[in-house]
Amino acid sequence: MILVSAVVVVMAASLVFYFFMDRESETVTYKNPVGGMTNIGDPFILESNDTYYMYATSEASYGFRVWQSDNLVDWEEKGIAYDHYKQENRWATGDFWAPEVISYKGKYYMTYSARNDAGSLQISVAVSDDPLGPFEDESTEIIEQSGSYIDGHIFIEDDGTPYLYYVKDCSENIQDGKHVSQIFVQPMDEGLTKVLGTPTLLLQPDQDWEGLQGDYQWNEGPFVVKNDGKYYLMYSANYYASEDYSVGYAVSDKPTGPFVKASENPILSKDLDKGVSGPGHNSVTTGLDGETLYAVYHIHTHPEVPSGDRQMSIDKMEFIDGKLKVHGPSREEREMTVE
Structure with a gap:
């Protein structure tokens, strides 16, 4: 039986998206990088009311x-915001x-960091009634x-407790004579205006692929997924502007750790033959x-000259026998299915 009943081709910028419609599903075909935007970094996607932001x-x-x-492809x-x-x-x-940005108790809460008058970086929370904004500052110093x-x-x-995962940046954090970025966690109040209790150190550079010989070392960009x-x-x-910028993961039985890094790290790293640098x-x-x-991540727009000019890529992610697998970085044609 042939289920495909129609094929529609849509042109957007330099990308071509194929929508195959049948009785059971619709398939969107795409190639990375998606969206056509450049000069961005640290992409975060929120899904709200069947729309992505x-x-x-x-x-x-x-x-x-x-x-x-x-x-997720045509932006x-x-x-x-x-x-x-x-x-x-x-x-x-x-x-x-x-x-x-997360949806929480009928509003949208944005966390971000910026540099203050003293020259340090600090984390702030802004709030909006609409995912498009405008967002207004709610609490400008989450961490003392x-x-x-x-x-x-x-x-x-699952019980409603909010946690803030964050990075103590290597610009001012010196450990054993080296500048080191470390990942911490603390519970938050119900209004998401401040952290509670004392910080718990979760991760710091300690695997060979993490540049342990450098005077500056990074574990940053935390994102938590709960599974099984x-x-x-x-x-x-x-370093974000090097081709070796890569993604790893660690696993715990509790949101506050202890977390154990995966032996197969990194799970997302450069592929210069494909023109992918610094995912x-x-x-x-x-x-x-x-x-x-x-998994939504950035790659360098110009892999031969890595910099802060980056683009967005998206690749399927799944859990296989307790391990986290990202099917990327990809530059070949991929499909997404709509049910």
Whole structure:
């Protein structure tokens, strides 16, 4: 039996998307990088009401842009989601990095980091009634400032407890004479305005692929996925503007650890033969079928000259015998299925 009843070809920018419609499903075919945007980094995708929203490091001097999609592949820029110049109390001087947005109790909460007047990086939370914004600062110093902090990631446990995973940045964090970025976690209050208790150190560079010989070392970009009762903490290591920027993960029985890094790390790394350099700082979203997981990450726009100019890629992710597997980095044609 031939189920395919129609084929529609849609042209968007330089990309071609094929929609195969049959009685049971619809398939979207795509190639990385997706969306056509450049000069972005740290892509984060929120799914809300059958629509996807992507936030990224994009206007580093004052805020963040937002893109919208119905299919995870074809993206439209929708303007500025957070504009620091429009805040009632402007506290930051620049370096607006790594926004993430979650839907929580009827509102949308954005975590981001920026540089304060003292020259340190700090994590802030802004709130909006709409995923497109505008977002307004709610709490501008989530962590009591004693150093630089970046890459805030909020994970809501099944019992409703919110946790903030974050990075103590290597710019001011010196361990044994080296600048080291470390990942911590703390529970948050119900209003997502502050962390509670004392910080718990979860990860720091200690695997060979993480550049242990360098004077600057990174574990950053935390993102937590829960599967089959275990917690998978994805993270990035090495310098973001190097081809060796890559993704690893660690596993725990509790959201507060202890986490054990996977022996097969890194699970997402460069493939220069494909023109892929520095894949990293990932988030995770659910695909169009409501089940399939996808890792969302950036790659260097110009792999021969790695820099802060990056683009977004998306690849299928799954759990196989307790291990986390990303089917990438890919540049060949891939498919997503809609049910």
